Amino acid sequence: MEHSEPHSPGLIGSLAGVAKNSLRLVLSRVELAALELSEMRNHLVQLAVLFALAVLAAWFAIAFGTATLIYLVWEALGWKILLILAVVFAIVAVVLIMSIKKLILQGKLALTATMAELKADRDALL
Template structure:
């Protein structure tokens, strides 16, 4: 009788130790993913700050140049073209705005503000956990 109780208690302690080991490994995995995400977020934050600063200065300079050239063009062409110069300028500026929109979308599409390594690791973790859960069923 004593032998059965000692076997049963050692099995329970092995089960508890195994569950504690799994919990420890899952916690370690979670901590490593959080560290990776924090590292990439720092990099993204730096890139985003640089992008916003350069964009702000570029926009201000662009507006000053645009206003100056527009006034010069209107003054020089008003006697010949009249109101049609304003229509031409509006069309040109609209095309320019569309070109800039496509350029910004292209820059954002390159993935400079994403976290590819973190997302890849999280997908691997998800797939591994789903495979383990699927094989248990």
């Protein structure tokens, strides 16, 4: 009975194996990126709808509240109430912009898992 050692694939076989594994790696990264992009798209749609509804409700509240406030205090303050309201609305706008900036800086709209995997792949190859 002959005992044969496993046959080594040679240079061409090794290169084909490396190419096949590289292609599998690229495909898995593309699938991960596609999955994260679909999740991000869903979050962006949800954020856009909620933002639109909030803006609409805020406009109605601001319009009716401002009209009521101006009507009630016009006798006492006159034109000064318009200046006071302008300052209040400017402060509210700054607070809202800071909140939006904070949301963006938290990285919830980034492809964190995909970027981590690509960095790990780059480190492994280099």
